[in-house]
Amino acid sequence: MNKINIKFALDMLLNNNKIGKSDAIEIISFVTKIEYSEVMFLQANALSKKQLNQIIKISKSVAKGKPLAYILGYKIFRAHKFLVNKNTLIPRIETEQIVDYVNEFINQQDKKMDILDLCSGSGCIGLSIAIENEINSLVLCDISKKALNVSEKNINLNNLNNQVKIVKSNFLNSIIINKNKFNILVCNPPYIDINDNDIDSSTLKYEPKIALFAEDNGLLFYKEAIKKIEKVMKLDEKMMLIFEIGWKQKNDLEIFLQTEIGLKYKWKFEKDYFGNWRYMIINN
Numbered sequence: 682m683n684k685i686n687i688k689f690a691l692d693m694l695l696n697n698n699k700i701g702k703s704d705a706i707e708i709i710s711f712v713t714k715i716e717y718s719e720v721m722f723l724q725a726n727a728l729s730k731k732q733l734n735q736i737i738k739i740s741k742s743v744a745k746g747k748p749l750a751y752i753l754g755y756k757i758f759r760a761h762k763f764l765v766n767k768n769t770l771i772p773r774i775e776t777e778q779i780v781d782y783v784n785e786f787i788n789q790q791d792k793k794m795d796i797l798d799l800c801s802g803s804g805c806i807g808l809s810i811a812i813e814n815e816i817n818s819l820v821l822c823d824i825s826k827k828a829l830n831v832s833e834k835n836i837n838l839n840n841l842n843n844q845v846k847i848v849k850s851n852f853l854n855s856i857i858i859n860k861n862k863f864n865i866l867v868c869n870p871p872y873i874d875i876n877d878n879d880i881d882s883s884t885l886k887y888e889p890k891i892a893l894f895a896e897d898n899g900l901l902f903y904k905e906a907i908k909k910i911e912k913v914m915k916l917d918e919k920m921m922l923i924f925e926i927g928w929k930q931k932n933d934l935e936i937f938l939q940t941e942i943g944l945k946y947k948w949k950f951e952k953d954y955f956g957n958w959r960y961m962i963i964n965n
C-alpha cells in the first residue's frame with residue numbers, strides 16, 4: 682500500500698492543533714476533489730506529491746492563524762456551500778440556528794414570504810432560507826459593495842436569480858426610501874463594542890472590521906432596526922424579526938425593547954447550542 686495516502690495526510694493534519702477533524706476532511710476533499718462524505722471511506726487512496734504539498738501548504742497557513750475558509754474560498758453553512766473572501770465575514774455555526782427559527786415561522790404561514798437579509802455579507806442566512814423554503818422574494822442588503830459581489834456569486838451558485846435581489850444600502854436607508862416592506866427580517870449586524878479587547882486574534886487580523894464593530898456598546902444596529910419596524914415590516918400580515926446578538930447584550934436590549942416598543946409587539950431571547958444568549962426575536 683502507498684504510504685502517502687489520505688490516511689497519512691489526515692493524521693498529519695490532525696497533528697496541527699488548529700485543525701479539527703471536519704476541517705481536515707474538508708482540506709482533503711478540497712485538494713483531491715473527493716466528496717466530503719467519501720473522504721473517510723477512501724483513506725487508502727494514494728495522494729500525488731503535488732496534492733500532498735498543497736495539503737502541507739494549507740496546514741502551514743492555518744497554523745499561522747489564517748482562517749481555513751479564506752484559504753479554500755468557501756465555507757459550508759447548513760450543508761450549503763457559500764463563497765467567501767476577505768470582504769465577507771466567515772459564516773459562523775451559531776448563525777445557522779437563525780435559519781431554523783425562520784423555517785419554523787415560514788412553516789406556520791399559508792402564504793409565501795418576503796424576506797430581508799439585512800447586513801447580508803456572503804448572503805449565507807437569506808440564501809439558506811431561500812434554498813430551504815419556497816419564498817416569494819429575498820433582498821440581500823449590505824453597505825459593502827465587495828461583500829455584495831460575493832453574495833451575487835452565491836446567488837448564481839445556488840440558481841436563485843429569480844427570487845433574490847441585491848441592494849447596497851447604509852443599513853435601512855435605501856430600503857425605506859424605496860418603500861420596500863417585508864414579512865421576515867433577518868439580521869446578523871456588526872455587534873462587537875469598539876472598546877472590546879477580547880477578540881480572537883485571527884478574526885481581528887483577517888476578517889473585515891466593518892463586519893465586526895458597532896458603536897453604542899455594539900447596540901447601534903439593533904436599536905436602529907427596532908425604531909424602524911413600522912417602516913420596513915408588513916404589519917397587517919404575520920411578521921418576524923430575528924437578530925443574532927452578542928452573548929452579553931440581552932439585558933441592555935431588553936431595557937431598550939421595554940422603552941421603545943413596550944407591549945406593541947412580542948419579543949423573546951433564545952440561547953444558542955453553546956448555552957449563550959444569541960437570538961432576539963420580535964413578532965406581531
Ligand SMILES: C[S@@+](CC[C@H](N)C(=O)[O-])C[C@H]1O[C@@H](n2cnc3c(N)ncnc32)[C@H](O)[C@@H]1O
Pocket residue numbers: 769770771772773776799800801802803804805806822823824825828850851852853869870871872891892893
Ligand atoms: C457580522 S457580518 C454578517 C454577515 C452575514 N450576514 C453572516 O451572518 O455571516 C455584518 C455585515 O454587516 C455589513 N455592514 C456593516 N455596516 C453596515 C451598514 N451600516 N449597513 C449595512 N450593512 C452593514 C458588513 O459589511 C457585514 O457584511
